[in-house]
Amino acid sequence: MRNFVIFSRKGVTSPDFSLNDLPGSGGRMDLVCRCVNSALWISHGIRTDTNIYIVLNGPPDPPITIVFKGDSIKRVSPDERNIASWIKKAIAFAKGKEWTKVQNGILSSKKSFQDVIRELKDNPIYVLHENGKFLDEIEIKKNPVFVLGDHIGLPKKEELFVKRFNYERISLGKTSYLASHCITIMNYEMDKRRI
Numbered sequence: 001m002r003n004f005v006i007f008s009r010k011g012v013t014s015p016d017f018s019l020n021d022l023p024g025s026g027g028r029m030d031l032v033c034r035c036v037n038s039a040l041w042i043s044h045g046i047r048t049d050t051n052i053y054i055v056l057n058g059p060p061d062p063p064i065t066i067v068f069k070g071d072s073i074k075r076v077s078p079d080e081r082n083i084a085s086w087i088k089k090a091i092a093f094a095k096g097k098e099w100t101k102v103q104n105g106i107l108s109s110k111k112s113f114q115d116v117i118r119e120l121k122d123n124p125i126y127v128l129h130e131n132g133k134f135l136d137e138i139e140i141k142k143n144p145v146f147v148l149g150d151h152i153g154l155p156k157k158e159e160l161f162v163k164r165f166n167y168e169r170i171s172l173g174k175t176s177y178l179a180s181h182c183i184t185i186m187n188y189e190m191d192k193r194r195i
């Protein structure tokens with residue numbers, strides 16, 4: 001199973017954002033939706049071996065984490081607007097620390113980034129960062145968890161927390177790419193390595 005975790009500093013935690021203004025009223029929800037698209041969709045299908053966790057830390061009631069599971073999602077299409085409409089619904093379903101089913105393959109909760117990492121801690125965790133070890137020199141183990149920051153990056157405090165576990169920093173080079181493009185690159189690389 002492949003797992004992606006995206007830390008969104010500004011992604012709002014109220015379902016009242018506008019589908020016509022994902023960057024502004026959604027707190028860069030456009031970026032989050034593109035990450036979900038890159039993680040799960042291939043041409044004419046879904047990656048059934050992949051989950052993506054989105055951790056929203058924006059106002060008014062952070063944190064909320066939503067997971068999209070490729071093995072079971074249904075009725076979701078790859079465009080940003082449709083993904084955002086499911087995120088709206090999932091935000092409204094996040095009531096406590098336990099996962100609540102929103103629909104097949106979409107769960108939401110009040111888990112924080114650190115709660116999610118604790119839940120995934122038995123897997124090898126790779127933080128994507130420009131100043132890491134170059135991808136070509138890293139052996140990616142089975143059931144990897146790839147952690148990415150948003151347009152500002154992953155807060156230092158959260159990376160320090162991840163360091164307690166089975167952790168490595170991966171770099172795709174010195175160019176700073178969009179988070180969604182990094183996910184596409186990692187999916188390509190794992191397809192190539194057959195992981």
Ligand SMILES: C[S@@+](CC[C@H](N)C(=O)[O-])C[C@H]1O[C@@H](n2cnc3c(N)ncnc32)[C@H](O)[C@@H]1O
Pocket residue numbers: 127128129130131147148149150151152153154170171172173174175176177178179182
């Ligand atoms: C647009 S970048 C944010 C860059 C931000 N300016 C910073 O200082 O972290 C969003 C995320 O994509 C990932 N990323 C972007 N370029 C990368 C690269 N060359 N290697 C590894 N990860 C990268 C990182 O996880 C980063 O937090």
